[in-house]
Amino acid sequence: MEQNVGGFDRTARLVGGPIVALVGILALLQFVPVGTAVGAALLAVGLVVFGTGVTQFCLLHRLLGINTCQR
Template identity: 50%
Template structure:
């Protein structure tokens, strides 16, 4: 599967996912009272958001035809890796 998560979308997945996991864990620790079921849902949802931000691939984005990944950066990086360095004579 191609990368389809990037830019602002990726940033919010990483930040939002971490926040959801933190709120869920805080609830399990007794620091917040949102309920056990809600806390578990927050942890799972946060982990999924964070993971999709890390790997930059989202099945739901693919099904909906959404692609926020910037292809220019990948193309530039690949061309730099394949081009051998020229040495001065």
């Protein structure tokens, strides 16, 4: 896989992903009153965003022809 996530994009994913996942976990534990489905969705999105930051590869970026990785 060719890396296509870098710079500020990667930093935002590495910081924002866990925050979104944490809100999802809190929603699933009913500390945030948004519902179980929203909590599960937030957890999934947060994990995917964090994963794309770690691997530096985003399938959506590839499909759209976006490359923020400077080499």
